[in-house]
Amino acid sequence: MESNTRPYRSVLYIPGSKERALDKARSLPTDAIIFDLEDAVAPDAKAPARATLAAALREGGYGKRTKIVRINALTSEWGLEDVRALHDAGADAILLPKVNTSADVDNLADMLDPDMPIWVMMETPLCVFNAREIAAHRQVTGLVTGTNDLTKDLGCRARADRLPLMSALQMIVMASRAARGVVAIDGVYNRFRDGDGLKAECEQGRDLGFDGKTLIHPAQIEISNTAFAPTQSEIELAERQIAAYRESQASGQGVAVVDGQIVENLHVVAAQRILAKADAIRDMAAE
Numbered sequence: 001m002e003s004n005t006r007p008y009r010s011v012l013y014i015p016g017s018k019e020r021a022l023d024k025a026r027s028l029p030t031d032a033i034i035f036d037l038e039d040a041v042a043p044d045a046k047a048p049a050r051a052t053l054a055a056a057l058r059e060g061g062y063g064k065r066t067k068i069v070r071i072n073a074l075t076s077e078w079g080l081e082d083v084r085a086l087h088d089a090g091a092d093a094i095l096l097p098k099v100n101t102s103a104d105v106d107n108l109a110d111m112l113d114p115d116m117p118i119w120v121m122m123e124t125p126l127c128v129f130n131a132r133e134i135a136a137h138r139q140v141t142g143l144v145t146g147t148n149d150l151t152k153d154l155g156c157r158a159r160a161d162r163l164p165l166m167s168a169l170q171m172i173v174m175a176s177r178a179a180r181g182v183v184a185i186d187g188v189y190n191r192f193r194d195g196d197g198l199k200a201e202c203e204q205g206r207d208l209g210f211d212g213k214t215l216i217h218p219a220q221i222e223i224s225n226t227a228f229a230p231t232q233s234e235i236e237l238a239e240r241q242i243a244a245y246r247e248s249q250a251s252g253q254g255v256a257v258v259d260g261q262i263v264e265n266l267h268v269v270a271a272q273r274i275l276a277k278a279d280a281i282r283d284m285a286a287e
C-alpha cells in the first residue's frame, strides 16, 4: 500500500498567499504540505497567491515532503486559472475541493497529464455517499477529510468525540482501503493551541485507520507525527511476531503464540506493515 511506503502522519495546510509560511515550511518536520489557494486565501488575494505559490514551488527546497496544491473548485471563478498556473509548477498532486461525484474528478483529470495524481476533499454529504467510486477513480491517490465543511453541511454539532461525523469518517477510510493504495487523511483540529485536544483527536483518527491528519499550525506537527507513528513497543511486538511465526513455520506448525495471543499469517502481514511504516518514517527523517 502506498500509505506504508511514504509517511503522511502530518499534512500541513499553508495559505498560498503567505510567503513567510511558504518559506518556513522548508524546514518544518511535516510529511506533506497542502499549499492552499482555496479557503485560506481571500478572494482579492487569489491572483497574487497563485504567482507566489508557483514561484515557491519552482524554487523548491521542500525535500521529501509531499507537495499538494489545493486549487479552487472548478465551478468557481478561480479554479481554471489555478490549474493553468500550477499544473506544471512541481506539485506531487492536485487537491480538488467541493467534489460531489467522480464526474467532478473527471473534469479536473481532463485538464491534467494522465499521470498527475489527484487528491480529493471529502467534504460534502454527496461526496461521502460516492466515496467508493471517487476513491476508485484511476487518477485519485489521496482522500482528505473536510470536517469543517461536513459539519456545516450536515448541520450537526461539533462535538469533541466527533460522534456526529463517525459514519462519514469511516466511509472515507473504507473507500480508501477498498480502492487499495489510496491515502486517507483526517480533518483539521481547529483549536490549534490546544495540544491535549489535538492529541486525543489524532489518536482517534489513527484508531479509525487514517494515515495522518491535516494540520493548520506548525505547533501541531510533532503531536500528529507521534500519534500516527508506530510506537517502539508496537515495532518490537511486530518483530517478535514475525520471528515467532517463521519459527513455527519451520517446525511445521501453522500458527505461533506471542504474549498469549495467536499469530496467524494475517497478523504477520499487519506486523510487516508496521515495520514498513517505521522504515518510511526513518527514511523521511534522513534528509
Ligand code: COA
Pocket: 012, 013, 014, 015, 020, 021, 022, 024, 025, 036, 039, 040, 188, 192, 215, 216, 217, 218
Ligand atoms: N504553515 C507554515 N507556517 C505557519 C503556519 C502554517 N500553516 N501557520 C503559522 N505559521 C508560522 C507563522 O508564519 C509564524 O512564523 P514566524 O514565527 O516565522 O513569523 C509562526 O508559524 C507562528 O505563527 P503564529 O503567530 O503562532 O500563528 P498566526 O497567529 O500567525 O496564524 C493561523 C494562525 C491559524 C491564521 C495560521 O496558522 C494559518 O493561516 N494556518 C493555515 C490556515 C489554513 O490553511 N486553512 C485552510 C485549511 S483549514
Ligand code: MG
Pocket: 039, 097, 121, 123, 146, 149
Ligand atoms: Mg473545505
